[in-house]
Structures are given as structure tokens and as C-alpha cells.
Amino acid sequence: MVNLTRIYTRTGDDGTTALGDFSRTRKTDPRLAAYADANEANAFVGVAVAAGGLSEDVVAVLTRVQNDLFDVGADLCTPLQESYEYPPLRVKAEWVEELEADCDRFLADLEKLRSFILPGGTVGAAQLHVATTVVRRAERSTWAAIDAYGTEPGPARGEGGVNPLTATYLNRLSDLLFVLARVANVGAGGDVLWQPGGGREERPRPS
Numbered sequence: 318m319v320n321l322t323r324i325y326t327r328t329g330d331d332g333t334t335a336l337g338d339f340s341r342t343r344k345t346d347p348r349l350a351a352y353a354d355a356n357e358a359n360a361f362v363g364v365a366v367a368a369g370g371l372s373e374d375v376v377a378v379l380t381r382v383q384n385d386l387f388d389v390g391a392d393l394c395t396p397l398q399e400s401y402e403y404p405p406l407r408v409k410a411e412w413v414e415e416l417e418a419d420c421d422r423f424l425a426d427l428e429k430l431r432s433f434i435l436p437g438g439t440v441g442a443a444q445l446h447v448a449t450t451v452v453r454r455a456e457r458s459t460w461a462a463i464d465a466y467g468t469e470p471g472p473a474r475g476e477g478g479v480n481p482l483t484a485t486y487l488n489r490l491s492d493l494l495f496v497l498a499r500v501a502n503v504g505a506g507g508d509v510l511w512q513p514g515g516g517r518e519e520r521p522r523p524s
Contacts, residue, residue, distance in 0.1 A: 340396070340475030347462040348479065352393035354455035355487070359386040361451050362494075365444035375497055378419055382490065385412060389483050393459065396477030397470040408482040416489040423496050427503070433511040434499070442501035449494040456487035 365371070366379050388406050395405045436446035463479045471477035502508055 347458065347465045348393060348396075351455065351458040351462040351479070351483075352390040354451065354458045355386055355390045355393060358448055358451040358455050358487075358490075359383055359390075361444060361448035362386070365441050365448055368440045368444055370439055370441045371497075371501055375423075375500060378493075378497070381415075382493075385486070386490075389486055392480050392483050393462065396466070396475055397468070397480060398474070398477050399470045399472055407480055408486050410482060413482065413485050413489050416486070416493050420489070420493050420496050423493075423500050427496070427499055428507075430499075430508070432508075435509040435511050436498075437509040438498075438502035438507075439505045442498045442505075445494050445498035445501060449491050449498065452487055452491040452494060456484055456491065459484040459487060 362379055362383055366376055366383075371379070385408075389408055391406050392408050437443050459479065463481060463484065467478040468481045469478045499508055
């Protein structure tokens with residue numbers, strides 16, 4: 318159970334922060350950047366839901382995703398260890414499969430995409446496009462953490478690697494959010510299509 322009695326602790330005033338295994342690391346640690354980006358992505362998904370205008374089906378999926386993103390952050394902030402007194406929550410392959418199933422389900426009702434699209438349309442769609450880009454950044458940050466720490470468990474606190482399924486989950490989530498942004502524009506004018514050259518009429522070149 319989480320029991321937050323104080324918000325500020327002053328323990329981070331030296332530029333360090335606690336990881337999920339109670340070891341401490343610098344606030345510039347790539348592992349910290351990864352779960353901070355996941356947290357930011359979660360906030361943007363929350364804004365998309367709060368903006369309204371999304372179908373109940375989409376909101377239900379996004380609500381699950383918000384809980385998942387919190388769990389992704391918990392996974393990223395807890396280095397892999399060879400053994401645990403209390404095994405931490407870890408992202409599972411089944412979570413990725415859920416995202417893929419959602420992608421297929423929502424995509425089946427959309428028109429085939431024959432052009433790149435611009436972020437826009439309804440407010441909800443625009444916010445989901447923002448969330449998509451932040452999730453993609455979170456995935457890049459996660460791969461940076463994997464490059465720094467690997468994917469193997471360590472013998473002691475703070476020495477383990479990163480669960481690679483966190484990166485896989487974020488990759489599929491960015492795909493799903495892109496699809497849901499398109500869903501949010503159905504019945505409201507559809508996708509905002511990219512026009513090469515900004516839609517400007519081509520001017521004749523001087524002879």
C-alpha cells in the first residue's frame with residue numbers, strides 16, 4: 318500500500334534520487350530519464366481523456382494504458398536482480414499482446430491510410446498525437462538505459478539491467494496511440510492529411 322504523508326523529503330537536494338530497490342542514483346541517470354519520459358507520456362494521455370470527446374471504448378483502453386504506464390515506470394526504476402525478497406512488478410509479454418490486439422481491433426474500422434497525416438482535428442486527436450510522440454521519446458530513453466545497463470540481473474541493488482519488455486511495450490503503445498488519434502477524428506472530418514510543399518501552388522520557375 319502507498320502511504321504518502323509528505324511530498325518533499327529534501328533527500329534529492331544533492332542531485333540524487335532513490336530507485337525502486339532503494340539504491341540511489343544521479344538525477345541525470347538514463348534509467349531515470351526513461352521512467353520520467355514514461356510519466357510524462359502518462360500525463361499527456363490523461364490530458365487527452367480529460368479533454369473529452371473520445372468514445373467510451375477508447376477511454377476504457379486509455380485508462381488501462383495509464384495504469385500500465387505507471388507500472389512501466391515502476392519496472393524501469395527497479396534494476397533487475399538475481400533474486401528478490403519481494404518480487405517487483407514487471408511488464409509482461411501479455412501486455413504487449415493486448416496492445417497489438419487493440420491496434421488490430423480499432424484499425425479494422427478505419428480507412429486505409431494512403432498519406433501521412435498531421436497532428437490535429439479534434440482536441441482529443443491532437444492530444445493523442447502529442448502522447449504518441451512522448452511515448453516514442455520514452456522508448457528511445459529506455460533503449461538508452463538498456464545500452465547503459467544491459468538486460469541482465471545484477472547481484473546487488475542498483476547494479477542490474479533493464480527489462481527489455483518495457484521498450485517493446487512503449488513501441489506498441491506509440492502505434493496504438495497513433496491509431497486512436499485517427500479514431501478520435503472519425504465523424505469529425507477524418508484525418509488531417511499532409512500536403513507536400515505545404516499545399517502551396519507550384520510557382521513557375523523564372524526562365
